[in-house]
Amino acid sequence: MSSDNTENLGSGPDLTYQAHLNKKELFLPKCLVCNEFHFYPRVVCPHCGSFDLEWQALSGRGEVYSTTVIRRKPERGGNYNVCLVTLKEGPRMMSRIDGIPAEDVKIGDKVTASIINNDGECHVIFSPSQEA
Amino acid sequence: MAHDLRGSSAVVGVGLAGCGEAHGKLPLDILAEATHNALDDAGLKLSDVDGIFTGSSYHFMPGLSTAEYLGIKPRFTDTTMVGGSSFVAHTLNAAMALKTGLCDVALVCYGSNQRTAGGKLATMSEQQIYEVPYKPRYPISSYALAAARHMHEYGTTREQMADVAVAARQWAKLNPSAFARDDLSREDVLNSRMISDPLSLLDCCLVTDGGGAVIMVPSERAKDFPNKPIYLLGTGTAQWHRQITQMPDLTTTAALDSGKRAFAMAGLTKDDVDVVELYDAFTINTILFLEDLGFCAKGEGGAFVADGNIAPGGGLPVNTNGGGLSCVHPGMYGIFILIEAIQQLRGDCGERQIADSEVALVNGNGGVLSSQVTSILGTEAVL
Numbered sequence: 001m002s003s004d005n006t007e008n009l010g011s012g013p014d015l016t017y018q019a020h021l022n023k024k025e026l027f028l029p030k031c032l033v034c035n036e037f038h039f040y041p042r043v044v045c046p047h048c049g050s051f052d053l054e055w056q057a058l059s060g061r062g063e064v065y066s067t068t069v070i071r072r073k074p075e076r077g078g079n080y081n082v083c084l085v086t087l088k089e090g091p092r093m094m095s096r097i098d099g100i101p102a103e104d105v106k107i108g109d110k111v112t113a114s115i116i117n118n119d120g121e122c123h124v125i126f127s128p129s130q131e132a
Numbered sequence: 133m134a135h136d137l138r139g140s141s142a143v144v145g146v147g148l149a150g151c152g153e154a155h156g157k158l159p160l161d162i163l164a165e166a167t168h169n170a171l172d173d174a175g176l177k178l179s180d181v182d183g184i185f186t187g188s189s190y191h192f193m194p195g196l197s198t199a200e201y202l203g204i205k206p207r208f209t210d211t212t213m214v215g216g217s218s219f220v221a222h223t224l225n226a227a228m229a230l231k232t233g234l235c236d237v238a239l240v241c242y243g244s245n246q247r248t249a250g251g252k253l254a255t256m257s258e259q260q261i262y263e264v265p266y267k268p269r270y271p272i273s274s275y276a277l278a279a280a281r282h283m284h285e286y287g288t289t290r291e292q293m294a295d296v297a298v299a300a301r302q303w304a305k306l307n308p309s310a311f312a313r314d315d316l317s318r319e320d321v322l323n324s325r326m327i328s329d330p331l332s333l334l335d336c337c338l339v340t341d342g343g344g345a346v347i348m349v350p351s352e353r354a355k356d357f358p359n360k361p362i363y364l365l366g367t368g369t370a371q372w373h374r375q376i377t378q379m380p381d382l383t384t385t386a387a388l389d390s391g392k393r394a395f396a397m398a399g400l401t402k403d404d405v406d407v408v409e410l411y412d413a414f415t416i417n418t419i420l421f422l423e424d425l426g427f428c429a430k431g432e433g434g435a436f437v438a439d440g441n442i443a444p445g446g447g448l449p450v451n452t453n454g455g456g457l458s459c460v461h462p463g464m465y466g467i468f469i470l471i472e473a474i475q476q477l478r479g480d481c482g483e484r485q486i487a488d489s490e491v492a493l494v495n496g497n498g499g500v501l502s503s504q505v506t507s508i509l510g511t512e513a514v515l
C-alpha cells in the first residue's frame with residue numbers, strides 16, 4: 001500500500017518523507033531484513049546495511065529522551081524547547097513539545113506527534129499524550 | 133608485540149601564537165606565527181618541512197592555502213576533517229607518513245581569529261536539515277541535551293559540572309598565558325546566565341583567537357634536535373555519529389573506543405597516565421571523557437570531578453593549561469591539548485608543571501561529541 005502512495009511523490013527519501021508530511025502522515029523507511037525503522041530517511045538501513053526498505057506508517061507515539069530550554073529574551077520570542085524524542089518504533093528525532101511551558105518538559109514524558117505546516121514546510125512536533 | 137607505530141615518531145618542536153586576541157591578523161597569519169615558533173623551538177627552517185597536516189573552518193582546501201601561504205611544496209598533505217579533534221587525528225596520520233618515508237618533517241598546524249573577527253563560529257558546515265526546523269543553537273544545544281540525559285540517568289548535578297569550570301580556572305591561574313585568570317567560584321558558574329539548560333554561560337568554553345603548531349620527525353632522528361623528544365606512543369580514532377540526533381546513547385561517547393585503541397597501541401593503561409588533557413568545550417565533556425576513557429566508572433564522572441579532584445593538588449591533573457574553558461579556544465581546540473601535553477612531558481610548564489610526568493593522555497573531540505581521538509605521548513623513559 002505504501003508503494004502506491006509513494007510512487008508519484010518523488011524518488012529520494014527526503015522528498016518521500018516530506019511528501020508524506022505534506023499529507024499529514026508520518027512515514028519512515030522500515031528495513032525488510034532486520035525489521036527496524038530508521039530516521040532520518042536513507043536509501044540504506046543503518047542498522048544492518050540492507051537496501052531492502054519499505055515506507056511504513058508510525059504510531060506517532062514516543063517518549064522524551066532528552067530536553068533543553070533555549071533561553072531567549074521575551075522581546076525576541078521568549079524561551080523555547082528543543083528535545084529528542086524516541087519513537088515507539090525505535091528511531092529518535094529532534095523536535096519540540098508544544099502545549100506546555102518549555103521548562104516543564106521532562107525526560108520520560110509520553111508524547112504524541114502532530115504535523116504542522118510552517119510557511120509551506122511541514123514538520124513533526126509533539127505534545128503531551130493524553131492517556132498515561 | 134608492540135605496534136609498528138608505537139614510538140616511531142616524536143615531537144621535536146611546538147609553538148603557540150595569537151592566543152587570546154590577535155588584532156588585525158587573519159587565520160593563516162596566526163598559523164604561520166605559530167609555525168615560526170615551533171620551527172624555532174625545533175631548530176628547523178620552513179624549507180625543512182615536507183609534510184603538512186592541517187584543518188580549518190576558514191579554508192575549503194586548507195592544505196593548499198596553508199602550503200601556499202608558507203611558501204612550501206609539501207611531498208605529503210593531509211587535511212582529515214573531524215572537527216576540533218582533527219589535529220589529534222593528524223598525529224596518527226603524520227606517524228604513518230613519517231614511518232613510511234612519505235615525508236621527513238611533519239608540520240601539524242592551526243590558526244584562527246575567531247574572537248577578533250567577531251566571535252562567531254566560522255563554519256563551512258552544511259545545514260542539518262532534520263534539526264534546523266527546531267532552531268537548536270549550535271553547538272551548545274547538542275551538549276545540553278547530553279548533559280540533561282547524564283543528569284537524568286546518573287544524578288550528575290550542575291554543581292559537579294560547575295566544579296569542572298572551577299578546576300579549569302584554578303589551572304589557568306597557574307598559567308601566565310591563559311586568557312581567563314580571574315577568581316571563579318562554583319556559585320559564579322551556577323549563577324551565570326542560562327543559555328541552554330542545564331548549561332549556563334560559564335559551562336561554555338571561551339571564544340578566543342589562537343594558533344598552534346607541532347613538528348614531528350621519525351624517532352631515529354629525534355635526538356638531533358635541541359629539545360627533549362616526546363614520543364607518540366599511540367593514537368586511536370572513533371566516530372559514531374555526526375548530528376546529536378544520531379548519537380546512540382547521549383551519555384557515552386566514542387572515546388570508549390578511541391581510548392581503548394590508543395592504550396592498545398601504546399601498550400599502557402590509565403594507571404600509567406600522569407597528566408590528562410581533554411577537549412572541554414563544555415563542562416559536561418570532561419565528565420563524559422573521564423568516564424569513557426576509564427578514569428572512573430560510567431555515571432561516576434560527576435563525583436570524580438567534584439571538590440577539586442581534577443584541580444591543582446587533586447587526585448588527577450586534568451586540563452593543566454586551563455582548558456578551553458579558561459585558557460584558549462579559537463573554534464577548533466585540538467592542537468592546544470596536544471601542545472600542553474608535550475610541554476608537560478618536557479617539563480616546561482612552570483608553576484603548573486606536574487612533577488615527573490612521563491605519560492600524557494590527550495582526547496580530542498569533534499562535532500557534537502561525534503569524533504573522538506585519543507593520543508598517548510611519553511618521554512624516552514617509557515619508550
Ligand SMILES: [Zn+2]
Pocket residue numbers: 031032033034035036045046047048049050
Ligand atoms: Zn536493517
